[in-house]
Amino acid sequence: MTLIETRSLTKDYGQVKALDRLDLGVEPGIIGLVGANGAGKSTLLKILLGLIPPTAGSASVLGLDVVGEADEIRKVVGYMPEHDCLPPDVGATEFVTHMARISGLPRTAARERTAEVLRHVGLYEERYRQIGGYSTGMKQRVKLAQALAHDPKLLLLDEPTNGLDPTGRDEMLDLIKRTGTEFGISVVVASHLLGEIEQVCTYLLAIDAGHLLQSAPISTFTQRTAVLAVEVEEGADRLAAALAGLGFKARQDEACVLLALDDESLYDAVRDTVAELGLPLVRIQQERRRLEEIFRDDAPAAGGVQ
Amino acid sequence: MTTAPAQAPAIELVNAARWYGNVVAVNDITFSLGPGITGLLGPNGAGKTTLLHMLAGFLAPSAGTVRVLGLNPSRDPSVYRRIGLVPERESVYGFLTGFEYVRFNARLQGMRDADAASRVAIERVGLQDAAHRAIGTYSKGMRQRAKVAGALVHDPQVLLLDEPFNGMDPRQRLAMMDLLGEMAAAGRTILFSSHILEEVERIGTEILVIVAGRLAASGDFRAIRALMTDRPHMITIRSSDDRRLAVTLMSDPAVFAVTLHDSELAVQTAHLSAFRRIIATASRTAGVRLTEVSPADESLESVFDYLVHR
Structure with a gap:
């Protein structure tokens, strides 16, 4: 079943058009949602949650219409907001149980489910302590736990790593990945950090000024290019000259030599030339395209070895 | 003032x-x-x-x-x-x-x-x-x-x-x-x-x-x-014959551990510069084509991780 579908979805706020005839069709998976500030990401999330109605066009989530079946959507969608939205004076257990009960779980089931999701997000002894005393990382975990409490089929996460330090970020990203792969829950991650999206997502949705900019599997943006980078501690100039002498297209870039990978024989030529010149070899790697190229206006064309 | x-x-x-x-x-x-x-x-x-x-x-x-x-x-x-x-x-x-x-x-x-x-x-x-x-x-x-x-x-x-x-x-x-x-x-x-x-x-x-x-x-x-001498350097290698390359590398004193994975080789060395000088020659001797050599723990992320969790 299509996870998210929109047809000519439009949302006006007075003069400002937040979404402008947006057409989307997204299959289940871990989906990264990126866009400039003000591109319409938050508006899109709010419409998908059934919180605000579109001005024109239609949208559906898991086959449910966002206007007519908003109540049904809330049963199958979990939402982790970006801002600090947790009550400071209750414990995580109490809060998540409450959220589970609001979603319609009976008391016992809500309690069991809470214990399960808190364990899943990595909150143990501290779950009875008041949330007000939690660190940023723990608060983010509680926000994720409450989104998972009613066993949704789709999670919408708005900047889930905001404010986290490198260790906290890694743990949160790992958690998102596990939630998506082991539990088979589809996840939409809105983030400004393209590296993060590259790391966890399988699909990318990029919107810009209310329009669709890109919609494709992540792998299409991070494909290997036909450029082989060879880095040496010293003598990059000699290496570039020697390889150019053998007829390969080579360009020196600081300690790197960039080579056009037209033929497999290049690998052996690199190995033998490095060995003959006795150079300390740091790296041989096929260059990859980067997600950020879609945001670089002056994006250099891939494979630019002249 | x-x-x-x-x-x-x-x-x-x-x-x-x-x-x-x-x-x-x-x-x-x-x-x-x-x-x-x-x-x-x-x-x-x-x-x-x-x-x-x-x-x-x-x-x-x-x-x-x-x-x-x-x-x-x-x-x-x-x-x-x-x-x-x-x-x-x-x-x-x-x-x-x-x-x-x-x-x-x-x-x-x-x-x-x-x-x-x-x-x-x-x-x-x-x-x-x-x-x-x-x-x-x-x-x-x-x-x-x-x-x-x-x-x-x-x-x-x-x-x-x-x-x-x-x-x-x-x-x-x-x-x-x-x-x-x-x-x-x-x-x-x-x-x-x-x-x-x-x-x-x-x-x-x-x-x-x-x-x-x-x-x-x-x-x-x-x-x-480079100053973290207690941490061996990790290098990931892809080649035409990982097993053969592993044997050759293991015989070199610069290398102290080689692990075979599905499609790559993880090499550990305490002497990074010595390793960098022998890798091309060693694979040529073994007759193995090198398609990728990448330092696995030289990034800022690894350095930070080592500093914070030691």
Whole structure:
């Protein structure tokens, strides 16, 4: 079943058009949602949650219409907001149980489910302590736990790593990945950090000024290019000259030599030339395209070895 | 007014400490920085913000000395003319327009032509289209840029930024990285804190790492990595015949462990430079084609991880 579908979805706020005839069709998976500030990401999330109605066009989530079946959507969608939205004076257990009960779980089931999701997000002894005393990382975990409490089929996460330090970020990203792969829950991650999206997502949705900019599997943006980078501690100039002498297209870039990978024989030529010149070899790697190229206006064309 | 000694480093801390009651936020830190850009890293609560606030003159050190451009920032207000600070907190007034806010800072700095300087600063951060809108209507990334414009309107010698990229979208992040890079190239001293290590790595190689109030490391992260002699270097290799290459590599004294994985070889060596000198020759001898050689733990991320979790 299509996870998210929109047809000519439009949302006006007075003069400002937040979404402008947006057409989307997204299959289940871990989906990264990126866009400039003000591109319409938050508006899109709010419409998908059934919180605000579109001005024109239609949208559906898991086959449910966002206007007519908003109540049904809330049963199958979990939402982790970006801002600090947790009550400071209750414990995580109490809060998540409450959220589970609001979603319609009976008391016992809500309690069991809470214990399960808190364990899943990595909150143990501290779950009875008041949330007000939690660190940023723990608060983010509680926000994720409450989104998972009613066993949704789709999670919408708005900047889930905001404010986290490198260790906290890694743990949160790992958690998102596990939630998506082991539990088979589809996840939409809105983030400004393209590296993060590259790391966890399988699909990318990029919107810009209310329009669709890109919609494709992540792998299409991070494909290997036909450029082989060879880095040496010293003598990059000699290496570039020697390889150019053998007829390969080579360009020196600081300690790197960039080579056009037209033929497999290049690998052996690199190995033998490095060995003959006795150079300390740091790296041989096929260059990859980067997600950020879609945001670089002056994006250099891939494979630019002249 | 005291004058700074000519050769003083832009930023200098000697045994500086700061505590709040019984809480030690910064503990006996000594380092100095010259022109260029340096990333200030550390887990949440490590003392990064306290350190930046000491440099900006908001906090006097509880012990030790803090000097910026040779002056004591908590005692000598004249140094404020040459420091720009972008705090982490929302520190802008929602009822002012972006331009008014920046001009307010320019006037606070006693600039003669505040209007012209403000226009330049607004343009540098790319906010000209929204300059005459109230900051209250700005997105997070725009407010962040207004803060940066306010901090650099008087063209300070030293720029301190606490999580400057927070809330910025990908395009704004790239533009801000370029701007900081330009200022560093123009001889400014820039210290910025961040949690996004891949971004820090792209901006520069100089880092200061604080863990639990103490300086864990400072300098070029690649040099810091080289000093961690207790950590073997990991290299990932892909080749036409991993098993054969493994045998050859294992016979070399530079290598002390080789692990065969599905489609790659993980090599551990304690002598990175020796390994780098033999790898091409060794694979040629073995008759194996090398398709990939990549250092697996030389990135800033690994270095940071080693420093924090040791």
